[in-house]
Amino acid sequence: MTAYRIRHTASRFLIHLTLAGGSAFMLVPFFWLLSSSLKAPHEIFVFPPKWIPDPVRWANYREVFEVVAVLRYTANTMIITVFSTLGVIISSSMAAYSFARLRFKGRDIVFGLILSTVMLPYVVTMIPVYILFSRLGWIGTYLPLIVPDWFGGPITIFLLRQFFRTIPLELEDAARIDGASRPRIFAQIILPLARPALTVVLVLSLLHNWNDFLAPLIYLHKRDMFTLALGLNALQHFESGLDWTHYVMVLATLMVLPVIIIYFLAQRAFVEGIVLTGLKG
Amino acid sequence: MQSSPAQSTPAAQTDRGLRFFHRLSFEETFFGWLFIIPAVLGLLLFRLGPVFASFYLSFTKYEIITAPKWIGFANYTKLISDALWLRSIEVTLWYVSLFVPLSLTFAYAVALLMSRDVRGITSYRTLWYLPSVVPVVASATIWRWGLNPEFGPINYPLKLLGLPAPRWLTDPDWIVPSIVFIGLWGLGNSVLIFLASITSVPRTFYEAAEVDGANSWARFRHVTLPLTSSIIFYQLIVTVINSFQVFGVAYVLFVSNPSASSAGPDNAALFYVLYMFRNAFGYFRNGYASSMAWILFLVVMLLTIVLFYSQRRWVYYETEGGGS
Numbered sequence: 001m002t003a004y005r006i007r008h009t010a011s012r013f014l015i016h017l018t019l020a021g022g023s024a025f026m027l028v029p030f031f032w033l034l035s036s037s038l039k040a041p042h043e044i045f046v047f048p049p050k051w052i053p054d055p056v057r058w059a060n061y062r063e064v065f066e067v068v069a070v071l072r073y074t075a076n077t078m079i080i081t082v083f084s085t086l087g088v089i090i091s092s093s094m095a096a097y098s099f100a101r102l103r104f105k106g107r108d109i110v111f112g113l114i115l116s117t118v119m120l121p122y123v124v125t126m127i128p129v130y131i132l133f134s135r136l137g138w139i140g141t142y143l144p145l146i147v148p149d150w151f152g153g154p155i156t157i158f159l160l161r162q163f164f165r166t167i168p169l170e171l172e173d174a175a176r177i178d179g180a181s182r183p184r185i186f187a188q189i190i191l192p193l194a195r196p197a198l199t200v201v202l203v204l205s206l207l208h209n210w211n212d213f214l215a216p217l218i219y220l221h222k223r224d225m226f227t228l229a230l231g232l233n234a235l236q237h238f239e240s241g242l243d244w245t246h247y248v249m250v251l252a253t254l255m256v257l258p259v260i261i262i263y264f265l266a267q268r269a270f271v272e273g274i275v276l277t278g279l280k281g
Numbered sequence: 282m283q284s285s286p287a288q289s290t291p292a293a294q295t296d297r298g299l300r301f302f303h304r305l306s307f308e309e310t311f312f313g314w315l316f317i318i319p320a321v322l323g324l325l326l327f328r329l330g331p332v333f334a335s336f337y338l339s340f341t342k343y344e345i346i347t348a349p350k351w352i353g354f355a356n357y358t359k360l361i362s363d364a365l366w367l368r369s370i371e372v373t374l375w376y377v378s379l380f381v382p383l384s385l386t387f388a389y390a391v392a393l394l395m396s397r398d399v400r401g402i403t404s405y406r407t408l409w410y411l412p413s414v415v416p417v418v419a420s421a422t423i424w425r426w427g428l429n430p431e432f433g434p435i436n437y438p439l440k441l442l443g444l445p446a447p448r449w450l451t452d453p454d455w456i457v458p459s460i461v462f463i464g465l466w467g468l469g470n471s472v473l474i475f476l477a478s479i480t481s482v483p484r485t486f487y488e489a490a491e492v493d494g495a496n497s498w499a500r501f502r503h504v505t506l507p508l509t510s511s512i513i514f515y516q517l518i519v520t521v522i523n524s525f526q527v528f529g530v531a532y533v534l535f536v537s538n539p540s541a542s543s544a545g546p547d548n549a550a551l552f553y554v555l556y557m558f559r560n561a562f563g564y565f566r567n568g569y570a571s572s573m574a575w576i577l578f579l580v581v582m583l584l585t586i587v588l589f590y591s592q593r594r595w596v597y598y599e600t601e602g603g604g605s
Contacts, residue, residue, distance in 0.1 A: 015394050016401075022391065023408040029423045029466065030411070032434050036426065045432045095320035102313035114320060117328045119518070119585070121526055123554050124578045125331035127338065127561050127571050132326070134345070151323025182312040211416035213529045217539075218562060229418040236422065237537040245426065252422045259414045267407065270414070274470055275477040 033256070037061075037249035044245050057246070064250040072224060073231040074254075080145050080216075080227065081209035087150035088205050089198060095152050096160035097186050101172070111161075118154045122214070130218060144219045145212075149205075155277050156201050162276070163197035164190060200273040203266050210259060228255045332578075339572035344565050356572035366573070368548050369556040372457060376552070377524040379461045384520060388468050389513065392475035393505070406476070410469035417529035424463045425450065425534055450534060453549035460530055460550070471516055478512035479505060507597040514596045518588055522581050528554040539563035553577060 031051070036044050037060060039053040064070060099111045133144040167190060175185050191198070213229045220226060226234065232251050235244070263270055339356055341349035360366050391409065395402060412420070427433050428449035436446040449459040482505060490500045531552050535545040540563030544551040553573070561570035 012399060015397055015399050019391075019394055019399070019405045019409075023405055026408055026412055026466065026469075028434060029420075029427050032427055033423050044426070047432055047437075049432055049434050049437050091319040091323070094316040098313045098316035102309045102316070104310035104313035107313060110317060110321060110324075113329070114324050117324065119522055120328055120332065121522065121578060121581060123526060123528075123557060124335060124574045125328055127567050127574060128331035128334035129327055130561070131334075131345075131567065132331075148323065148327050150319060151327060152320035153323075154328075157320060182308070186316075207414060211414075211418075213416070213418050213532075214558075217532070229416055232418045232422060233533050236425070236533070248422060249426075252419045256415055256419050259416065260411065263411070263414045264407075270410075271406075271473060274473050 030256075033249055033253055037246060037253045039246055039249075041243045041246050044249075060246050060250050064247045064254075067244070067247055068231060068235055068251060069224065069226075070231075070251065070254065073226050073228045076142075076225060077210060077227040077229075080142050081206055083142075083146045084149040084209050085202060085205040087146060088153050088156055089201055091150050091152040092156035092201065093160050093191065093194070093198070094186070096157045097164055097190055099157065100161045100164035101190075102182075111157075114152075114154050115158055118158070126214075126218070133219070139219060140221055140225065141219075142225075145209075145215055156205070159201060159273075159276050160194065160197055163194055167193050196269075196272075199266065199269045200276065203262065203269045204273045204277070206262060207259065335571040335574050338568050339575045341568040341571075343568040343571075345567065349568065352568070356569050357576075359569070360572060360576070365548065365551065365556060369551045369553045372549065372551050373525060373527070373553040375457050376460065376527060377521065379457065380464055380524050381517070381520050383461065384465060384468060384471060385513070385516060387465060388471035388516075389475050391468070391472050392479055393501075395472070395476050396479040406473070409472055412467045413469035415467070418533050420463060420467065421530045421533035424459075424466075428459055428462075451546065453545070453547035456535075456545050456549040460527065460534075463530055464527075471520070474512060474516060475509070478509045482508045510596045511598060514588070514592050518585055521584055521588070525577060525581055526554050527552045528558065531555050532558075 032049075035051060035053055038056050038058065039050070039060075040055075040057055043050060043053060095114075099107060129144075129148075130139075133139060136143075138144050138147075171189055171193070172185055175189055180188070211229065212227075213233070216227045216230050217233075220230060223234070228251075232248070232255055235248055235251055338349060340351060340353060342352050342355070343349035395406060395409075415423075428435055430436050430446060430448040430451065433449075435449075439446040447455045447458075449455050449462075486504050486508070487500055490504050495503065531544065531550045532555060535543075535550040536555065536559075539559060541559070544555055554577075557570050557573040557577070560566045560573065
């Protein structure tokens with residue numbers, strides 16, 4: 001019995017050790033980022049590395065606004081994020097409701113087709129879509145980054161459809177007997193009930209737009225149109241010698257911070273979103 | 282899938298068919314289509330249409346200013362003798378062959394540990410997942426300095442212990458492993474998905490196995506593994522598809538503008554999509570780049586099909602075992 005207990009305790013200890021060690025490994029880069037963002041440039045390039053900046057240079061966070069158009073980049077990113085997210089939620093929830101609740105010929109074929117494009121690599125459609133937008137004269141505007149989201153996303157449609165199917169039919173039937181039209185049932189009964197699923201979609205879309213790099217890189221070329229992702233990339237390549245590394249670190253911190261805050265605020269939605277989009281199949 | 286005998290009797294079928302037919306109403310058809318108009322347009326304009334368009338473009342010479350000119354297979358034959366394209370394949374395959382097995386085994390192992398009922402598990406989960414939400418540009422930025430051979434925090438302990446400290450992002454042989462390493466930092470996604478599937482294995486299965494005298498290895502091998510194999514399979518496909526499309530990290534770390542002529546020392550970071558991007562948006566060779574896109578598309582599809590066939594041998598679906 002004691003041998004069993006020793007083994008039991010030892011295995012627990014090992015599990016904790018591995019998970020805690022791993023957690024530390026996951027966190028070190030964040031700590032390193034934050035610490036470098038508070039250093040003077042020459043303090044970053046020292047051996048052995050200094051973990052705690054001394055002196056702490058808060059001024060970096062003031063100065064960065066003078067060397068980079070931080071507010072501009074942030075505003076640009078937010079414009080794209082807000083309008084894309086709005087579009088993907090409206091268009092996907094409408095389609096998802098139709099696929100989940102309305103019966104009509106061809107429904108399942110269309111849904112199957114949409115679902116089959118979930119794994120379609122972005123790079124395959126990238127060039128023709130670019131040509132389409134350049135014919136429309138939209139290159140250099142936010143439209144190519146926003147408009148596609150107003151035409152539904154396969155994953156979001158799938159996710160919302162699964163959720164809509166769990167809403168009891170009786171609620172809808174009662175409203176229909178009272179004479180409510182489809183659009184009203186959708187807007188006033190289904191959508192309010194779907195808040196948990198809509199939160200998941202919201203969080204996934206915010207994250208995607210905030211983090212996106214390839215699409216803005218393709219479509220935005222003027223500096224004052226840049227998103228944070230493009231700005232951070234440009235700061236490293238064009239403006240900085242090594243003596244700007246601390247500003248790079250500040251900008252990276254400023255870009256990561258909102259995401260982390262949203263993650264902690266909406267952790268459940270995050271986890272559900274990952275698991276739901278991951279477990280389909 | 283075979284339907285059960287009760288459902289396939291002719292009487293039952295007509296009955297169901299009739300009921301379905303009766304319920305189809307004009308109102309539902311009307312709003313049904315109305316609500317999916319945006320999604321259908323999106324499917325045609327931004328997904329299916331472009332797939333066929335890029336197939337067509339891959340047989341043309343098209344440099345934006347002039348109209349596309351049909352040149353048959355010329356793009357494809359040119360690819361075979363394009364040394365940089367071959368290099369990009371080499372780099373990408375090297376990455377895929379490292380990243381796919383490492384990330385899947387690693388994520389699954391971590392998920393197994395996390396599925397144990399240990400204290401503080403929620404905080405572990407939170408912390409492990411955190412890097413997954415970091416924007417790709419930011420994580421490339423972090424690791425550009427984090428992997429710095431002289432001053433970075435990764436080489437520091439290696440040097441202290443007197444271990445060989447690789448010159449991560451400057452040594453051509455270490456560039457792909459470095460990017461694998463950065464990718465493994467963002468492993469949380471797969472861990473969460475595996476964890477969800479492992480914890481959804483019914484407890485009774487383990488209890489039954491224990492009664493039969495199965496030790497922990499046997500329980501893992503004969504309960505956990507088969508019951509989560511469909512998710513392992515799904516994750517395998519997703520990881521393979523994504524690994525073929527590495528772009529952001531490599532671009533931020535090694536490329537400064539769309540037409541930059543190199544990607545790291547010895548082009549060691551010239552990933553497939555990076556080279557394709559350069560041709561499309563640096564040189565505006567849209568036809569040529571489309572042929573690259575289609576080859577990637579075919580390879581990814583082919584791999585998915587092969588994996589789907591192979592899954593019959595090793596993926597277990599509960600329905601086959603007579604479960605509900």
